[in-house]
Amino acid sequence: MIFRQLFDPTSSTYTYLLGDSGEAVLIDPVYEQVPRDLALLQELGLKLVATLDTHVHADHVTGAWRLRQRSGSRIAISAASGASEADAPLKHGDRVSFGQRALNVRATPGHTSGCLSYVLDDQSMAFTGDSLLIRGCGRTDFQQGSPQQLFASVHEQILSLPGECLLYPGHDYRGITVTSVAEERRYNPRLGGDVDVGDFSGYMNNLHLPHPKQMAVAVPANLRCGKPEGDAPTDTPDWAPLTLRFSGVWEIEPMALLEQLNKVQIVDVREAPEFIDKLGHLHGAQLVPLSALTERMSEFDREQPIVAVCRSGVRSAQASVLLTKAGFSKVANLAGGMLRWKIEGYPVDSDPA
Structure with missing residues (x-):
């Protein structure tokens, strides 16, 4: 056995x-x-x-x-x-x-x-x-x-x-x-x-x-044996090692993202002052506050994967949902946001993009 x-x-x-x-x-x-x-x-x-x-x-x-x-x-x-x-x-x-x-x-x-x-x-x-x-x-x-x-x-x-x-x-x-x-x-x-x-x-x-x-x-x-409410994805994407949360949001771990940085679009959905605060931001990240995300989606490449980022992963999870609903097929949320990225000691930029 x-x-x-x-x-x-x-x-x-x-x-x-x-x-x-x-x-x-x-x-x-x-x-x-x-x-x-x-x-x-x-x-x-x-x-x-x-x-x-x-x-x-x-x-x-x-x-x-x-x-x-x-x-x-x-x-x-x-x-x-x-x-x-x-x-x-x-x-x-x-x-x-x-x-x-x-x-x-x-x-x-x-x-x-x-x-x-x-x-x-x-x-x-x-x-x-x-x-x-x-x-x-x-x-x-x-x-x-x-x-x-x-x-x-x-x-x-x-x-x-x-x-x-x-x-x-x-x-x-x-x-x-x-x-x-x-x-x-x-x-x-x-x-x-x-x-x-x-x-x-x-x-x-x-x-x-x-x-x-x-x-x-x-x-x-x-009480539903784990069945989500509404539709939820079940097929695992192949562009990066991702984890599907019960909310239906795919997440990428900081180490995995570090290995993918040159292959993905980083969309930081914090406000402008946060982008250059003590947490800094990821190299190459594009600042698009969550409140402006819907009207600025035309700026993103629909063929290249997108990773949404914020301070803790909460706002970026919502951004991931919005991007997926808008038809972007390769979207992930940075697990734990910039807080976890910084705790794990990965590099950041602090100057405005």
Whole structure:
């Protein structure tokens, strides 16, 4: 069996690829990482048969719908989640097969009402989503969460597995990649040792955490299994290494842009004073404030790629949308704008163009 653990640094999400006999499944894919996942599947000679989400995520958008568009894979998620676009609404006791292997579905609600954990057929590994993290667990204060329910789920469905069973969580924020049932039984400060449901509930009810930053976008999107509202591009451009954000905007990383500077048009959509401030501007950039962009589009070459730039990447993202709607086919936004370009130490000009 082929096994790979993949990571999205923006949301600290782990995605898991399991393959056997030419078939594969992906657990908790991330929308922006779909090109990476497809490339890996191709290199390993695997056909993606299904994506499995552990729950309706609040901190990132799933890549399930986008992967189905590209590879024909089936979307599997808990029936209790109420998510639309799912091909396989899962319930406790179901099995998801790939090649000669299978994952057994265990309902583990409590973080959300629709949480699932996936246990490999020989019980050598399990994928716990946010129900059980390494020395922790997911919060229980939204999406019909319940500390009492989570305590029961973890003890009955996860910590009841053999002690040597390896546990792979949905996230880790400290760089730890794997744990085991035996470790979590003994060392998990929230759920292990002599902790009882009263201890756990008292702890969880007093966390007082802020909501995830992406929650307002991620939850509605994930209730559609990652399908964007309206039309969204899915084919990756070939003129530069780009990342498609869920908003439908293609982004280019600063290092990639540095390699492409002589091949693209740089359109800086800040105001004139910002163009020569302490952040400076990219060499060869054309200053076209966002407010004037629509009326000045005739100045751009429609055949040459355009990279839009601003201070943080917000205004230039809007510029990218406007340019795309106007028929420019090769458009990207500089990820993080001039702030990130300067932090990463790339060269700038400071004199007026």
